[in-house]
Structures are given as structure tokens and as C-alpha cells.
Amino acid sequence: MSGDNTQDLSTYTPPLRGSAGQERSGALGIINYGAGNIFSLTAALNRQGIPYAMINSVDEFDKFERYIIPGVGHAGAAMQKLEESGMVAKILNTKKPVLGICVGMQLLTEFSEEGNSKLLGVAPVKTRLFSENLKLKVPHTGWNKVSSTIDNELFKGLDQETHFYFVHSFFIEFNPNFTLASADYGIQFSAALKKDNYYGVQFHPEKSGEAGEKILKNFSLI
Amino acid sequence: MNISNLSKEPLPVKAKAPLAKRIIPCLDVKDGRTVKGVNFVDLRDAGDPVELAWQYSQQGADELVFLDITATHERRKTMVELVKAVARQINIPFTIGGGINEISDADILLNAGADKISINSAAVRNPDFIDELAAAFGKQFVVVAVDTKLVEGTNLVHLNGGRIATEFETEKWIKEAEERGAGEILLTSMDHDGTKAGFDNSLLKKINDTISIPLIASGGAGNVQHFIDVFEKTNVDAALAASVFHYGEILIPSLKEELRKHNIEVRL
Numbered sequence: 001m002s003g004d005n006t007q008d009l010s011t012y013t014p015p016l017r018g019s020a021g022q023e024r025s026g027a028l029g030i031i032n033y034g035a036g037n038i039f040s041l042t043a044a045l046n047r048q049g050i051p052y053a054m055i056n057s058v059d060e061f062d063k064f065e066r067y068i069i070p071g072v073g074h075a076g077a078a079m080q081k082l083e084e085s086g087m088v089a090k091i092l093n094t095k096k097p098v099l100g101i102c103v104g105m106q107l108l109t110e111f112s113e114e115g116n117s118k119l120l121g122v123a124p125v126k127t128r129l130f131s132e133n134l135k136l137k138v139p140h141t142g143w144n145k146v147s148s149t150i151d152n153e154l155f156k157g158l159d160q161e162t163h164f165y166f167v168h169s170f171f172i173e174f175n176p177n178f179t180l181a182s183a184d185y186g187i188q189f190s191a192a193l194k195k196d197n198y199y200g201v202q203f204h205p206e207k208s209g210e211a212g213e214k215i216l217k218n219f220s221l222i
Numbered sequence: 223m224n225i226s227n228l229s230k231e232p233l234p235v236k237a238k239a240p241l242a243k244r245i246i247p248c249l250d251v252k253d254g255r256t257v258k259g260v261n262f263v264d265l266r267d268a269g270d271p272v273e274l275a276w277q278y279s280q281q282g283a284d285e286l287v288f289l290d291i292t293a294t295h296e297r298r299k300t301m302v303e304l305v306k307a308v309a310r311q312i313n314i315p316f317t318i319g320g321g322i323n324e325i326s327d328a329d330i331l332l333n334a335g336a337d338k339i340s341i342n343s344a345a346v347r348n349p350d351f352i353d354e355l356a357a358a359f360g361k362q363f364v365v366v367a368v369d370t371k372l373v374e375g376t377n378l379v380h381l382n383g384g385r386i387a388t389e390f391e392t393e394k395w396i397k398e399a400e401e402r403g404a405g406e407i408l409l410t411s412m413d414h415d416g417t418k419a420g421f422d423n424s425l426l427k428k429i430n431d432t433i434s435i436p437l438i439a440s441g442g443a444g445n446v447q448h449f450i451d452v453f454e455k456t457n458v459d460a461a462l463a464a465s466v467f468h469y470g471e472i473l474i475p476s477l478k479e480e481l482r483k484h485n486i487e488v489r490l
Binding site for chain 2: 073137144185207208212
């Protein structure tokens, strides 16, 4: 992690939230459990003027009003690091908005074929490997069309079909109850999901141009 | 859809690949400034790389490649500064290449915000480097750039901007790079580079049909039709160009509009 893009918590005052006429934007905490580089994510938040800070230990968790779980790499390894951070119970019990990005989204599912890993199980869906039978290049890398058919706060203001940038080999199966937006890569899968206050996006909003920045902005206002 | 189209050819059951074809401007950077070599010899200054990168992202470029050709020992430092500045301001993915020889070079660039690194001669000199990078950072982070030139009927890998021939046959080398863990291949035809006469479609098609990782076509773009041709004839994943973009000879929005008219999937 590079420190020069982060804010110092000691000098950071969260804005007020909830009152009429005021922006309902509470402090965003990035769960910093050591799974992957987050420079680009913090840079995107900075460009959008979204206040955030790192959550490095479990005692800092309750200070925040919303959470991002980032993540790249192996889902099983990421789950292990998340357990070591001691924040699993806090994540499972919170009623505040949570956004998992890429592997951070996969952590919200119950199981991944990557290392046959048991995950957080927030949503009763599975993370699977793109089959070789599809005869498509894996990892699924590049800009793919995402269709959000359900009216929702995360995709607010975006076209029903928008391209987002993906880099992943494992995908979350499509499920009409939890899929917020879908994409097609030989098989229809969950590009975004929602379960109660938990959201996940398989693509990288921080790398998806203006559409991606809009997703981050929307999440900061949920 | 109108009926006259239907009668011509049966529609494919499924699109070959749903991903948008990527348009990638390449920025050669030396001492923190953008340059473009005409046949890699005569360098002209085309501005501030971050400013240029931002303009491309606004125009709808899908990705950017920076090749740092700084020759001094300050290079590593200037590369990290460039990557950080780009990651702060640009909202699309980018690759950085140029003189990456060690895992520690790659690590520092990843942490500065690079999405991918591109290696060329370091991979030829030490093919194990590809395996090491893929193991350390995942194959999606590793682009192997290959400069190729026809020598007596055989495509051979070349180094130093085409000046040094190797004994590696291009097609074999690319297969080996894929097996070792390359996540993507950037193939530049030195015979076509700088000519503005079109991409090397026959070689690109041959390579693209034999690998199962993305292939970026490079070398020879001169007009919009060349981009249509390379996607229609070879089905590569991306096309890269430099001077036609830098000097405004091709504007990305109108290029993408034309590609879409030819039923090539693009991000608009």
C-alpha cells in the first residue's frame, strides 16, 4: 500500500449525515487486510472527492458509515487474510452499506472453486471458474457490457447497458434473487450483486472510466 | 435489423467473444516527456505524458501503454513517478514497460498503481523471468512484448527496437511465453512499424489462432480502415498505435464510430 494517497484518521472529521438538506455521505472505510494493491482505488476516490480512510484494525471498524472490501488474487488466500484481520464478525453483523470489489465481491459468496474455499456466505451463491469448454480466453480481461435491469441505487444515472473493465478467472453464478447486474462471457454471470446492505461488483470501478467513478460516487451516497 | 441483411449470411449463433475490442494509444516516454520514434530512430516531442494520457482517456481510449526509453540510471525513479501520476489522474487501465529486469522493479510499479507491466528483452534473455513474475503477481499483470521482423522468410524476435536479431522464431517464442505465464502478448511487426501501411494481418491471424491469451496488434496503423481490417481479419483483442493518435491523424471517437458501423464491438 502506498501511503501518500490516504488520509490521516487523526485529522479527519466525518461529515454529518442524515439531516435534511445535507448530503447523506458518511465516512468510507477501506478494509485494509492486505489483499492487493489499492492505490488505484484510493486515487479514484480522491478524484471523486469521496472522503475515506483505511481500516487497519478491528477497533477502527465502528467509526465508519460504509465499507469497501477490495481484493485481488486468490479468493481462499484473501479469505484467510480477512480472518486474520479479525474483522469478519464485524463485517457479517453490520447494517451499514458494504461494497466488495472483484475478489472482495467473491468473498461475499458462500464458496469459491478457487482452492475450494469457504467464504463469508453473505449471499447463498457460489464463485466458479470459467469453463474451458467455453473456448474463451481466461482470465476474462477487458471491457464487457453490463446490463442492470433492476432499478437500484448503485447503477443510478447509468445506461442500462454500460461497459466496465474486468480482470478475473472466477465468476459468481447468476441468481435472479441477488444479481443486480449481469454480464455475458460465454455464460451469464453476476457483474454486480446485492443482498440487504451488501453490494458487490466483479468489475473494477476504479478502472472503468466515468461509469466506474459513478458507481463509487453512488455507493458513497447510499 | 432489416430483412436484406438476413438473406445474405446466417447470423452466428453466438458472438465470437463479447468483449469490446480495445483501442490502445502507446506513449513512448523519455526523461518524463512523450516521444515517438519514427522507425525508432528520429524522435519527436509530443508533450506531457500525463496530459496526453488524460486526453486519450477522455476521448475513449480503452487502455494506455507507456514505454519508458529513458537510458539513464534515473529511469526507475522517473518510471515510478510517471506511474503514480498516471494512476492518480487516469481512470482506465494502463501498462508500463521499459527496462524491467527484476521482480523488485515490477513490485514497485504495481504498488505505484500500474495495472500491468510489459517485458521484452528481459524475457528473451531470461525466460524464467516470465514464470517468476506470473507466480509473484498473477499472469494478468504480465504482458510480454515481442518485436518481430522477417529475416529470409522467417519471423524472428528482435531486440533493441529491431536492431538486434535473435535466434528465437516469433511464433514459437510467443507459445513459450504463454506457457510460462504471460497474460497477454503485445506483438509489434518491425517491418510494418512506422510505414502506416496497415498491420501485419497474416502474422497476427496466425498467432491469434494459436494462443489463448489476449493479443495486441502493433505496428503499421495509418488510417481507420487498417483498424477495421485488423479486427475483421485477425480477431485480435486490441490494436495499438502511437503517432496516428499523437498527431491527431485519427481521432478515437470517430475511429470507434467506424468500427461500430462495421459491427465490431467497441466501448463508446
